[in-house]
Every structure is written in C-alpha cells, then in structure tokens.
Amino acid sequence: MAAAATEKSREWQLALPLTAFFALFFVAPLLLVIGISFQATRRMTGGLGLNQYAAFLGDSLNVEVLTDTLLLGVKATLLCLIFGYPLAWLFTRVSAKLQSLLIFLVILPIVTSVVVRTFAWIVILGRHGMVNDTIVALGLSAQPLHLLFSEAGVVIVLTQVQMPLMVLPLITVLQRIDPNLASASSALGAGAWRTFFKITLPLSMPGIIAGTILTYTACVTAFVTQSLIGGSRLLYMPMMIFQQAMDLQNWPFAAAVSVIFMISVLLIVALLVALSRGRAARLYG
Amino acid sequence: MTDASGHALALEHITHRFGDMVAASNINLDIKPGELVSLLGPSGCGKTTLLKIIAGFLRPTEGDVLVDGAAITHIPPNRRRIGIVFQNYALFPHMTVADNVGYGLAAAGRPKGEIAATVKEMLDVVQMSAFGDRLPRQLSGGQQQRVALARCLAIRPRILLLDEPFSALDKNLRLDMQIEIKRLQRQSGITTVLVTHDQEEALSISDRIAVLSRGILEQLAAPSEIYDRPRTLFVNTFVGTANLIEGIVAAKTKSDTGVRIGDAVIDTNLPTYLAVGDPILLSVRPESVRLSKAAGGLPVRIRAVMPIGPSQIYDVLLADGTPVKVVQDRAASAPDLTADSDAFLVIDGRRISGLFTNPDPTPGA
Amino acid sequence: MPFPISRRHLLAGSAALAGMSALPRGVFAADELVAATFGGTWANVQKEILAPYFSKKSGATVVQSPMLATAQIAKLTAAKGGPAPFDVAMLDEGPALEAIDAGLIAKYDAAKSPNFAGLYPQFQGEYGPAITMQAIGIAYNPKTVKTPPTSWADLWKPEYKGRVGITSLASTLGLAFLLDINRLEGGTEADMTPAFKKLKTLLPNLAAVSANFGAHGALFRQNEIDIGVQNFNFAEELKAKGVPIEFVRVSTGTPAWKTTMHVVKGALKPDLAYAYVDSQLAPDVQAAMQKTPWNVVPTSTKVPYEGIVASKIAKTPDDLKKMVFFDWKKVNQGRAAWTQQFNREIRV
Numbered sequence: 001m002a003a004a005a006t007e008k009s010r011e012w013q014l015a016l017p018l019t020a021f022f023a024l025f026f027v028a029p030l031l032l033v034i035g036i037s038f039q040a041t042r043r044m045t046g047g048l049g050l051n052q053y054a055a056f057l058g059d060s061l062n063v064e065v066l067t068d069t070l071l072l073g074v075k076a077t078l079l080c081l082i083f084g085y086p087l088a089w090l091f092t093r094v095s096a097k098l099q100s101l102l103i104f105l106v107i108l109p110i111v112t113s114v115v116v117r118t119f120a121w122i123v124i125l126g127r128h129g130m131v132n133d134t135i136v137a138l139g140l141s142a143q144p145l146h147l148l149f150s151e152a153g154v155v156i157v158l159t160q161v162q163m164p165l166m167v168l169p170l171i172t173v174l175q176r177i178d179p180n181l182a183s184a185s186s187a188l189g190a191g192a193w194r195t196f197f198k199i200t201l202p203l204s205m206p207g208i209i210a211g212t213i214l215t216y217t218a219c220v221t222a223f224v225t226q227s228l229i230g231g232s233r234l235l236y237m238p239m240m241i242f243q244q245a246m247d248l249q250n251w252p253f254a255a256a257v258s259v260i261f262m263i264s265v266l267l268i269v270a271l272l273v274a275l276s277r278g279r280a281a282r283l284y285g
Numbered sequence: 286m287t288d289a290s291g292h293a294l295a296l297e298h299i300t301h302r303f304g305d306m307v308a309a310s311n312i313n314l315d316i317k318p319g320e321l322v323s324l325l326g327p328s329g330c331g332k333t334t335l336l337k338i339i340a341g342f343l344r345p346t347e348g349d350v351l352v353d354g355a356a357i358t359h360i361p362p363n364r365r366r367i368g369i370v371f372q373n374y375a376l377f378p379h380m381t382v383a384d385n386v387g388y389g390l391a392a393a394g395r396p397k398g399e400i401a402a403t404v405k406e407m408l409d410v411v412q413m414s415a416f417g418d419r420l421p422r423q424l425s426g427g428q429q430q431r432v433a434l435a436r437c438l439a440i441r442p443r444i445l446l447l448d449e450p451f452s453a454l455d456k457n458l459r460l461d462m463q464i465e466i467k468r469l470q471r472q473s474g475i476t477t478v479l480v481t482h483d484q485e486e487a488l489s490i491s492d493r494i495a496v497l498s499r500g501i502l503e504q505l506a507a508p509s510e511i512y513d514r515p516r517t518l519f520v521n522t523f524v525g526t527a528n529l530i531e532g533i534v535a536a537k538t539k540s541d542t543g544v545r546i547g548d549a550v551i552d553t554n555l556p557t558y559l560a561v562g563d564p565i566l567l568s569v570r571p572e573s574v575r576l577s578k579a580a581g582g583l584p585v586r587i588r589a590v591m592p593i594g595p596s597q598i599y600d601v602l603l604a605d606g607t608p609v610k611v612v613q614d615r616a617a618s619a620p621d622l623t624a625d626s627d628a629f630l631v632i633d634g635r636r637i638s639g640l641f642t643n644p645d646p647t648p649g650a
Numbered sequence: 651m652p653f654p655i656s657r658r659h660l661l662a663g664s665a666a667l668a669g670m671s672a673l674p675r676g677v678f679a680a681d682e683l684v685a686a687t688f689g690g691t692w693a694n695v696q697k698e699i700l701a702p703y704f705s706k707k708s709g710a711t712v713v714q715s716p717m718l719a720t721a722q723i724a725k726l727t728a729a730k731g732g733p734a735p736f737d738v739a740m741l742d743e744g745p746a747l748e749a750i751d752a753g754l755i756a757k758y759d760a761a762k763s764p765n766f767a768g769l770y771p772q773f774q775g776e777y778g779p780a781i782t783m784q785a786i787g788i789a790y791n792p793k794t795v796k797t798p799p800t801s802w803a804d805l806w807k808p809e810y811k812g813r814v815g816i817t818s819l820a821s822t823l824g825l826a827f828l829l830d831i832n833r834l835e836g837g838t839e840a841d842m843t844p845a846f847k848k849l850k851t852l853l854p855n856l857a858a859v860s861a862n863f864g865a866h867g868a869l870f871r872q873n874e875i876d877i878g879v880q881n882f883n884f885a886e887e888l889k890a891k892g893v894p895i896e897f898v899r900v901s902t903g904t905p906a907w908k909t910t911m912h913v914v915k916g917a918l919k920p921d922l923a924y925a926y927v928d929s930q931l932a933p934d935v936q937a938a939m940q941k942t943p944w945n946v947v948p949t950s951t952k953v954p955y956e957g958i959v960a961s962k963i964a965k966t967p968d969d970l971k972k973m974v975f976f977d978w979k980k981v982n983q984g985r986a987a988w989t990q991q992f993n994r995e996i997r998v
Contacts (some may be wrong), residue, residue, distance in 0.1 A: 042986075061994045101719045119868070120874065128858070130874050149858050150998070180375035183342055186362040188371045188389035188440055198388075202379050217882065231817040232859035234998045239861065240993075247820045248986045249727070 046250060050173045052256030062240070063258070070264060072151065073220035076158035080166040081208065083159065088170035088207075089200075092177075098138040104163070106167045109160060118228045121157045122148060149231035157229045162218045164213035170247035173207025174200075209276035213269050220265055237261045291318040292353055292443040292476050294339070299348035301332050301334050301500075306335040309345070310500040314492075319474040322469070322505075323487035326497035327523070332480045335497075336446055339478060340369050352443055363392075368442030372449040374433040376421035382408070382432050383417035386394035404487035410469065427458045434466070438473070445470070447479040451486055463490050484524045488512060496520045518566070518641040527638060528566045528609045531647055534563045542640055546632075547604055549583055553634040564646035571612040573636035576601065576622055582631040585609065597622075601630060605647070672789035673835075681710035683922040690864070691887050692740070695944045696930075699925065709794030710922050719745035721818075726754040726914060737917040738926050739807045740943070742822045743907040744978040744985070751982075756910045762924040765931035765950065770967055773949040778912035780928050782939075782968055783947045785906040785963055786826055787878030787899040799877060801901045802831060806852060814855040819867045819989050826905040827879045828988070834902055839845050839980035841989055842888040845996050859996050870895055883945055885943065886958055890943030905961075906973040944987040 039103065040047035056062045091102050109117060124130045125147040132144035147153040177200065185195040223238035237257065245254035296314040300307070302635045311329045316322050324332035337343040339350055339364030349356045357365055365581055380583040385402040386407050395403075408414045411431035421429055430450065432536050437445065437528050450466065462600070467490050481487050487494050488508040496503040496511065496519070515521035534557060535544035542557045543550050544567050553568065559565055576587070585601040589606075594600075597618045598634045599611040609630060622628055683704075687696050693716040695820050699791055701712050717725070719741045726749065729735050741749060749755050758778045762768045766779055773780035789797045794813075799805070805814050817824035832838070832845030857875045860866035867884060869875045884896035911930055913923040936953045939946035945958045947970070955964050964970045 059990070060701075061990065061997075065993075096403065100905055122868065122874075123872065126872050126874050178375060180371045180373060181377060183340070183362070184369065184371060184375040185368065185377075185388070186342075186394075187340055187365075188392055188436065189366070190388070190392040191363055199377060203303050211637055225940050227861040228865055230861075231865070231995045232861045232993075233856070235997060243820065243989060243993075247716065248989060249720065249723060250986060279632075 001027050008045060009147075031070045032259055035255075036252055039252035039255075042250045042252060043163065052253045053255060053260070056107040056127045056256055065235050065240055066237060066261065066264060068235075069220050069261070070268070071156075071224075072236060073268075074214045075151075075155045076162065077166070077212055077216045077221040079155060079159040080163055080219075083213065084163055084166040084170060084211065085204075085208075086096075087163075088174050088184045090166050091167075091171050092174045103276070107164050108160075110164050114161070114224050117161060118157065118224055120223075121153075121160075121229060133266050148229065149233060151230070151234055154230045154234065158219045158222055161217045161222070161225055165214040165218055169214065170204065173210075177203050185193055198224045205278055209272050213272050217269065218274075227228055291590070294444050294476055294478065294490060295317050295351040296339070296350045297351060299335065299338060300343045301331075301338060301343065301345045301347075307500045312348070312500075312502050312561065314495055314499075314502070316478065317475060318476055319397055320479040320492045321470055321479065321490065321609055323481055323491040323493050324497060325481055325484060325487040325524070326503075327366070327482055329499070330497040331500040332482075332497050333448065334500075335413060336478065336480045337445065339380075340367055340446055341365050366440065366442050366445045367446060368429070368437035368472070369438050369446040369448065370433045370439060370450055372452060374421075374429045374453075376429055376433055376436070380420075381417065382413065382419050382421070382424070385421065385432055385437050386417075386436045388436060393440070394541065403439050407439045408649075411435045416616075425463060426454050430454065430462060434469070438469075438475075442475070445475045445477040447477065449481055450479065451647070452483070458536045459486075474633075488524070496523065500524070509549075512570075513638060515568075515639050517645070518568075518639075521568050521639050521641065523640075526571055526610060527573070528571060529601065530569070530607055530609065530632075531569045531605075531643060532565050532567050532592055533632070534559050534561050534565050537561060544640070547583055551632050551634045553637050553639075553640060555637065555640050557640050559640075559642065565642040566643045567632075567637055568569045568639040568641065569632055569637045571598070571610040573633065573638070574609070574611050575631040575633075576611050576618070576628050577631055578619055578621055579617045580629060582629040585628055585630045587622060587626050588621065588626055589622055601628070603630070658873050658996055669726045670937070673987065680745075680945070681708075681919075681922070683710055683712040683738070683919050683926055685712050685714050685923075686717050686722045686736050687714045688719070688740060690867075691883055691944065692716075695696060695939055697933055699938045700926075702717065703932065703935050704835070704926050706728065707929060708922060708925040710919075710925075711729050712922075712926060717823075723749050723752070724729075724981040725756065726813070730754065733918055734914045736918040737914060737919050737923040737939070739914050740909065740913045741912065742909055744822060744825070744981050747778070747978050748911050748982050749912070754915055756912065756915045756917070756920075758927075759924070762921075762927040763931065765928050765933075768950050768952050769931060769932065770951055773908065775908075775910055776950050777909045777944060779927065779931055780910050782909035782949060783906050783963075784822075784909055785882045785899070785973060786879060787825055787882060787885075787946070788877065788886040789897050790872070790877040791894050792896050793894050794876045798896065798898055798899065802827075802834065804974055805855060805879075807855075810855050810877055812855065812857050812964055813876040814852065814876035815858045815860065815861060815866060815869050816852075816856065817860045819992050820861065821863045821866075822907060823863060823866075823879060823881050825985070826907065826976065828992070829981065830902075830905045831972060833974065833995050835843060839977045839984065842984065843990075846991055849992075849995055853996065882963060885986045887943045889979075896955075899962065903972070903974040904968070906975065908994075916965065917926065946959075948968060 018271050036044065037052055038048045039050045040049040087106065091099055094102065126132070127148070127192045131147060136144060137189050181199050185199050188197070190198065221238055223242065224238045227239045241254050241257050241261070244250045244257060294316040296312050299309050299312040301309040324335055326332050334343065338345045338640055343361065345358065349358045351357065363419055378629045379387065380388070383404050386404045390400040390403055405414065405419070408417055413428060413431050413435065414426065416424065421432070424432065442528060451462055454462055465488065479490065491508055493507055494506060494511050499517045499612050503519045510519060514524050515524060521527050530546055532544040533548040534542060535545040537557060540554065542555055544551050544553060546567065555563065583603055585603055587599055587601050589600040590597065592615060595615060596612050597615045599622065601609050601611060603609060611630070617635060651721050686828050687693050691695050691712060694713055701714060704712055715736060717906060722739050722741065723745055725735045726739070739749065739755065754779045766774060767780055772807055788804065792866055816827060817827050819828065828845050829839070829847065831848050835848050837844035837846030860869060866886065869887060869938045880897060882897055885895055886897045913920060917969060933950050933951060933952040936948040936950045939955060940948050940953060940959055942957060947963055948955070
C-alpha cells in the first residue's frame, strides 16, 4: 500500500519533461513577446508604455485588418463544417475499406507540405488555371473569375487545407453516437431530418465545437495560405505581424499586434469552450 | 391504457441474405392479436435480423411483413407505428425523461398539452412519474428500461418489439421486470415480439416461442410444447436440459416406439419414421427420470450428488459411459443414493421429450 | 533585394520571429564559414561559382544560408551581444544602412582584402564592398504584349486592365518602383504623396500585388500577369529558362541600387569571412558570374562589361552612374509609414 502510494505520488514527475519543454519553448517566448509589446519605442531603448497598443488601435486600418482576419476564419470554418460534416457522417456509415480511402483523402492535406499545397492551388485557381479553364469552357462565364488574390480564393484553399482539423474530431464524435438512437428515433415516427436535427446534430455538438476551435485557430493564423493565395492586396493579421517584425524591424509593434491578435482569438476560443462545456455537462456529466 | 391491442403480425416467406450469408431462410410466422411471441435462439440465429425486418430497419431480400393482413414491407420505419425497446434502451442522452417519452408525439406534431398529458400517463404506467426531469444517465438500468418502454408505448404502437430487454439487468431486477412487462402487455393487449437468447426468459414470459437456428425457424409453439415436445434435436438441446441416450429401434407402431438401450427396452408413446434396427436418440429431461437402488431399469454409477434448494441433482453414467443428469425431490430421494455407488435409472416411456435420428451413432451401441 | 520564397525562407523567417535565433550557433567544424545569401539566382550563382573558388583558395568550406535581407537583420539583432549566427551578410542598400546603424556590421578592413582596391571607387564601401548593381525595368510577355513598353506610363494603359503585376514594399523592387514613380510625379523621399496618388490610378490594371518576389516570378511563369515591374537579373534568368519574358529599361532612367557584402560584428570566423568576401570581388569570379544566365553586373575594374550586361545595362562604368539612385537613409526613415499607407491604398 505504502509503495503504491509513493508510486502514485511520484507520477506527476512524468509530466516534467513536457512541462519543461513548454516552459522553455512556449511560455518563455510568449512572455518575451508580451514584454516587448510594452516597449515604448521601436529601438527598445527601455521606456515602457502602452504606446504600441495605442498605435494599433489608433489606426482604423489595423482594426479593419483584425476584423477581416477574424471574419475570414469564420467563413472558412463554416465552409469546413458544411463540407466536413457530411463527409464525417458518411465515414461512419460506409464499409471499412471505404473508410480507409476516405480517411486517406481527409488527411492528405496534412501530409503534403504547406508550400507545395499552396503553390498547387495557385496553379488551380489562376487566371489560366483548371477552375477558370473549366468555367470558361462550360460557358459559365466569358471572363476568367478572380479566384487567386481574392478572399474567395483564400477561403476555398483554407477550407481544403484545414478540413482534416474539422473532420477528424467530427468522425470521433459521430462514431461514438449509438446507432440505435437514430433507429429509435425513426421507430418513434421521426423522419430523417428530424432525427438529424434532434438527435444526431445535438449529440455531435462536442465534435463540432472541437473541430471549430481547431479549424478556426488554424485558419486565422495561416500565414502562408493567406499571403500566397491572397497576395498583398488582402492583408491579414499574420502578414501584418510579419511585415512589422521582419520588413520593418519594429518588434515592439509586432509584439503588440501579436498580443492583440492572440487575445482576440483566445476570446473566441473561450466562448466556444464555454459553449462546449455547457453541452458536455448535459451529455456526459 | 391504450387502444393498441388487437393487431395481427405475420411474416411470409421472409428470406434475408447478407452477401453469401443467409440470416433468415423462408421464415413464416403468424402472430395473433395480443399475443407475446419470443424469437429464441443462439447468437447468429437470425432473430435480430427478423426484429429489424419487422421494425423496418432492414428490407428483407424476399418475403413480406404484414400487419392485420396488409403488407408493410415497403413502408419506412417511421411510418409503421411499430415500437421497439432496444437492448441498451437507446434513450436520448441529451433529453430529459419526459422529453424522451414525448419524443414520438412531438414527431407526430401533437399539441403540447396532449404530449404533456400522455407523458404523465405513460410515466404513471411505468411508475416513473417522479423522474420526468431527470436525464437518462441519472437513472438505474431498470429505470431506464421503464422509460424506454414508456417512450415506446406513448406512440400507441400497433406492435411492440423488445430486443433482449432483460439482458442488461441484474438477476433480481430481471425477474421483477419480466413480471412487470408481462403485466403491462396483458393489460394493454399489445401484440409483442421479444428477442432473446435466454430460454428461461422465453419459457416464462411467452405465449408462444419461435426457436431459430442458423436462419431457420425450428419450431413455433407454446412454451410447454417446446419444452415437452421439441420438434427437432436442436430445440430439444437448446431449450431446457436434455439427456440424450443412444438406442436402437426395437419395435414400432403408428403411435408408439420401443427403444432398446443396453439390455432394456423402453416403450415410448412417441412415433418414429425410423425403421426397426435403426440407431435412434432418446431424449429425456432430468426431472422425468428417477434413480432407485431397487433393481429395474438401466444400471448406472452415481458420479456426483448436488443438493440444490428443494431438489437433488445426480450426475450418473450409463454402462456405456453416457452421462445422464437426474433431478428429483430431495424428500423423494433415498438417502443411500450417494456418490460412487451403483443404482438404477428408471425411464418412464411416457415422459420422454423426444425421439430423434442419431446424427452420429456410436459404433456397436 | 527580393528573392523567390521557399519553405526554408519562411521557416527562417518564422524562426527569427519566434526568437529561436537567439539560440547560440553550434560549434561548427574548425574551418567552416557561414555566409548569408539571397534566395533564387543568388543562392545558385554563389553556390556554383563563389563557393568552389573560396574553398580552393582558403581550404575551408562554406555553408551558404539563403535569407531575406530583413531576416538577416532580425537574426543579427536577436543574437546581438552573443556569437553571430553567420559571419557574412549580403544586403541591399537600404537594409545595409539599417544594419550599419544598428551596429550589426563591422567596418571593412581593406588591408585584409586584396581585390577590394580593384573595385570602382563608388563600390568601395566603408562597411563592405558592393558586389553588384541591381537594376529594374519592365518585364512583359512578348506573346501577349505586342508593342514593347518603353516607360512606366505604359503600365497605366487601359489595354492592360487586370494584367499588371507589382510587388509590395517588402522587396526593394517594389520600393524602388514606388520611389521612381514618386520622382517622376515630382515628389521626393520626404514626400511620397505624389507616388501614392499615382498608385491609386494603377489599381484597375493590377492583377496582383505579390507579397514577395518569389510569388511575383511565379506569376510571370503562369501567365497570371502579362506585364509588370521586374528586376533585370531575374527577368533574364527566367528568359534563359525558356519563360516567354522580355526585359526593357524604362526611358525615364533606370532605378538601381548596390548590393553589398559585409563581415558581421562578432563573426566567429573573421579571417575566412574576409577571404569569402574577397573571393566575390575576384575578377575570375565576377567574370564567370557575368555570363548568361546569371548576368551579374561586375563591380571590379578588371572585368569588362560583356554579353547581356553590356547590351542592356552598361557598356562603360559611366553608364552605371547615369542610373537613378535614391536616398536610402531617408527611405529607411519613411518605410514604416509608407508600408502602412501602401497597405491602405492597395487594399481590395
């Protein structure tokens, strides 16, 4: 008994390496960024203040870029959900063989390099790309559409690239739902839609929220996709941070922009987590 | 309680295949209004397939399901008004007990007031009135089952299907619930099909039992008939305990058969289509045979004696080594029937449960 | 100078951003120099010509690390006070001034660099030699643009609606273009209003404003843009690779700037660093680099202008002096504000 208790009391030590790793490579740089954001001047000569934050909020362009970025995430995440949910639902209903094929297709974006993927999309969405060639050939439009360097293009690519982050949690949750529940609903006289909206959808809410959090945070911070597909005429927060930190060497301002961006995203995530807590409490106690 | 009584259910030439596997083979079942029929068999016998076909979750490869003589085979489950209680109850975990019970009525678009009244009535019937605001996970297994039953009955189904309803309950609760369900079923007169692999459960609760094996309907009959007069060797061994004793047809008439076992000939009142001299299997229940120290019958050696409540169970060996179980009242048993002693097994030819073709006769028996 | 983006560059950039560059450089093999270079053409030409020459001469090896000029500055800044992450920096004029201002660059000791004296005087910088001149003009697709453009004004022609490409101010290319427009519109480095006013009228013609030079080059290849601002070296390299592209200088004077090499402050291998920079100044090296497809404009008096460099950029050293130059000190002061205004003006 005593030995067991001792062993138990030492188990926390297993978490030490990870804790140290986090402290060194996540918490420390984060604190550093927060610290730098309070530097009053670009040269970081020591004076502290909220100058950088005031500078950010003082220019409406910055605030617009922030809302644009947060909205971009909403659009791409919604699209991921709309396309991803049926895919995940289908996954739970097909043979094991088809399941492996589906899962392969779903995780394909993860295993491809982000730059390769993005350049492939540039080719596909371009003025003379596959999509536009098809649209023009079919006579749907006389002119090639502006897909590249447009928000629509960024949303399309983000949806493809971040899809796994939505689909995988959804699959996990949908697979956990007892198939008898849908049968029971049906036997009680409910049609397919009622069964979906009253049973399947509410029960898959934890997966929707988990997928939404993952997808959303990935979409709003997708620097490569945003800048390469969007070009310079669409400015989002990650590019703005990069511009300030790298092009202009204005680290204090870049740090302040980062902190503001991080807090905005955290607030949204916190909201979603609160939602899921309420849901999960009801479902699983 | 409901006006759901009095619907007849029939399965006509139902065949169902999953790929090459035949899950149901030309099943014909005629269930009378108000009857409680059990589908009994080991796992993989096709009983769950039949239940799903009745509920509409599966469409049979061939054949029809009829309610009151009208085919419903092509009607989707949500239009069949056939209620089902699942083995795991399948209560909606995110809804309260009351919402669960009212679900079918809400789906049917009933007014709120009517739903509330019916929910109250149903919860009263299953004695769960105090639990309307609870969530399913806050209930015990038995309580969940009552709710599942109430939810199902609330839509006043024409047929009630119960899928292994007692298997998840512990033993004490199981008997209570069996009595309860039997009472509710009697009271409402609702035609009920119960799927089970538990022969005791089937024997105690059913009006009739359909014994299934490998997709084939072996026998459909009242419990006493299934037990006393099993039509096939499978039914004989699956339902109750059977002693199978190898013999030879010694003599036969239209209605009777004489079976020679060792040196003795037992005159039974069952017919056989086997010819005189053919090997045969004689089946007799443990409670239908008697052990005696007095000469007469088949000589046996007692291997073990086990007192079980009011009864005594004997494990004995025939001369050829065939094991036989004997159950008799402790009061009626001689005290000198002890383990490792010799005795005689008396078989009453009028109380045997069946005569079957011996599929695998021991040479020289 | 801008350069084609690659994952490595992005990683380098984000690593610097995350402060990872603050980690000290590992212990390298005794005779291994680490030199920064630009990506694309520069990484290729220096790997093929400079590295072997340097190794043969010094007996040491060099690791050439492609990095944006700004990324080099970020890394050096982060490592300030500790061992430098690389020994040799390669910078355009603007960033070079910034790096010197920030005290990241050591003064260049001509005594340690025999080839330094062989450069034209204007290329003998106090903090390091200029290793080439970069010039910009208009590149166009001869298949879709039948009349060769002659001036920036051609980019404003209505027929090029939705077909023109420029880059953001993150690259010297984009910056130099904006500065030259400003000059022609009567502005100065202290007042960029005319440039932004003019830029606004270009918006209908813009197909793309690339975030970086790599994306810009790819747009020509994919026929995403038919005409646009381009750098002489990159245009000629694309053409040599078979891309339908022609480079022309604009009639109003060719904007140009120096690209310089520096021994960084706190270099771990200063002697090798000097040997490396000196190798880049060697007549043999510069002559080899002037050949097609590189067309690197030589800075050494001992290398006569030849080939495409001679036909398109300069036949004599005086031709170089006639190009248009900007006050990079003032540019550096205004860049942050211009970047924000550029963001605002071009925003969709």
